[in-house]
Every structure is written in structure tokens, then in C-alpha cells.
Amino acid sequence: MGCQFNPYANLSGLDQQSIQSEGFTLLALQNQLRPAQNQLRPAKVLHIYIEGDGQPWASGKIATNPGPFKLPTLSLLQQDSSPSLYLGRPCYFQDLVGNKNCHPSLWTRARYSQQIVDLMVSALLSRKDLDAYEEWVLVGHSGGGTLAYLMAQQLPKVKKVVAIASNLDVDAWVTYHQYAPLDLSLNPARLHSKPLQLFYLAGGKDKNVPLKLNQHFLNKVNAEIIFRDEYDHNCCWQKDWSAILEKF
Numbered sequence: 001m002g003c004q005f006n007p008y009a010n011l012s013g014l015d016q017q018s019i020q021s022e023g024f025t026l027l028a029l030q031n032q033l034r035p036a037q038n039q040l041r042p043a044k045v046l047h048i049y050i051e052g053d054g055q056p057w058a059s060g061k062i063a064t065n066p067g068p069f070k071l072p073t074l075s076l077l078q079q080d081s082s083p084s085l086y087l088g089r090p091c092y093f094q095d096l097v098g099n100k101n102c103h104p105s106l107w108t109r110a111r112y113s114q115q116i117v118d119l120m121v122s123a124l125l126s127r128k129d130l131d132a133y134e135e136w137v138l139v140g141h142s143g144g145g146t147l148a149y150l151m152a153q154q155l156p157k158v159k160k161v162v163a164i165a166s167n168l169d170v171d172a173w174v175t176y177h178q179y180a181p182l183d184l185s186l187n188p189a190r191l192h193s194k195p196l197q198l199f200y201l202a203g204g205k206d207k208n209v210p211l212k213l214n215q216h217f218l219n220k221v222n223a224e225i226i227f228r229d230e231y232d233h234n235c236c237w238q239k240d241w242s243a244i245l246e247k248f
Helices: 006-012 072-077 114-125 128-132 143-152 170-177 215-220 241-245
Strands: 015-021 024-030 045-050 084-087 135-141 158-164 197-203 224-228
Touching: 015 114, 024 114, 045 072, 045 143, 072 084, 072 135, 084 114, 114 143, 135 143, 143 158
Parallel strands: 045 084, 045 135, 135 158, 158 197, 197 224
Antiparallel strands: 015 024, 024 084
16 A cells, blocks of 8 residues: 555645546645745745655565655655645555556656656646746656656746756666666656756765766756765755755
């Protein structure tokens, strides 16, 4: 089973919703502006958070529900007092939104495919209430950052992407771990991408996505790298998040 979200939503004041996109249902959790922030003028920037790859495999077999079971991105949103939206990936959180039209390839070989990107982009564009924001900032952890960068290419409102421990060179990551090729997925490092301000957060103890795997790409796009030698793949950007939010 995937992680149950209702307790999180209740504790953090998030509004749980679902978004229909091209035959799929995506989970959305949205925070609410604090009253003090509404007194002057409407906020112009929306932060959109995307979780990582979850559990595509279980006990050596393709998982029937990819999870995720750890929610580092949601914990970051809970610290964010700006208008923020947590967007679930297609076929994730099936216990809440169902699994209609889901196929295991969508969280394995095709996890970063054009289809997945289009579904998530379409989900955001379908939300007319989001048009009020002049700018969207995409924030993703691990594979969520990979998708954030790919989605940004199709979203005119996105000028900044925050990728946390993300495999932005998918081919290098697959080769490093000797994984089966993600042959139905896109690779940000091979895109002719639009100009973006990319913030990349990397931990010195990250064995899943060591910084060296992305270094060539990050140099090419002139990314701002925020490095913490003592952090690993999942821990501990929550400690610094309030300060990092001030950068974007």
C-alpha cells in the first residue's frame, strides 16, 4: 500500500484534491495563504512540489503501486508559507486516486517519458485558478526534480527549477547503477532546453545520485549548486529549507 495522506493533510492544513488529466487522476495537495499575507496584495509566485520515484520495484519485481513511502518533498512544502501545490505523479498514491489506465511501464521504463511530462503539464494547465500567479517555481526531489526540469520546458510561467538530489543525466545515472535502460524516458542532459535558472541541491553522502553524475550538465546550464557535505539522498534539506526558500 502507498502512504496514507489524510493525516498529513490535516496536520499541515493542506487541501486535498484530485486533478483529471488525459484519462488519469493525479493527487494534489494545496496549502492556504496565511491571513497576514493576504492583507497587502495577492502573491505572485506559486511553488509546485513534485515527489521522487517512490518504489518502482519491490522484492526484485515491478511494484503494483510505486508509492512513495518516504515523503521528503511534502515535508519541505510544510515549511513553505508561500502559496504551494504538491502535485502527485500519474499512477502514484493509488489508494487515494485509483489506478485507472495505469501500466507498470509508467513508473519503470517510462517514468520520465513524454507521456508522463504531458500528463503533469496538462494537469497544471487545467487548473485555471493557478493562472493568477505570474510565476511558477518547480521543486522536485530525486526523480521529481528530473520531471520538474522536463516539465519546465513546456510551461511558460516557469523560469526557475529547484532540483534536489536529482538524476538530471538519466543515462549517466542508469550506467552508474547498472540499471536496465530507461529507454522510454527523456533525459534532461540531452535536451536543447530553454533558458532556466536551475538551483541544484547536492549532498556529499548521496550514493544514489552522486554530484559527479550531473556535473557536466550542471556546468553547461550554469546551475547554482548548493552543496552540503554531510547530507545524503534523503536527508537533511529540511534543516536548511527556510533559508533556501529565500533564494527563489
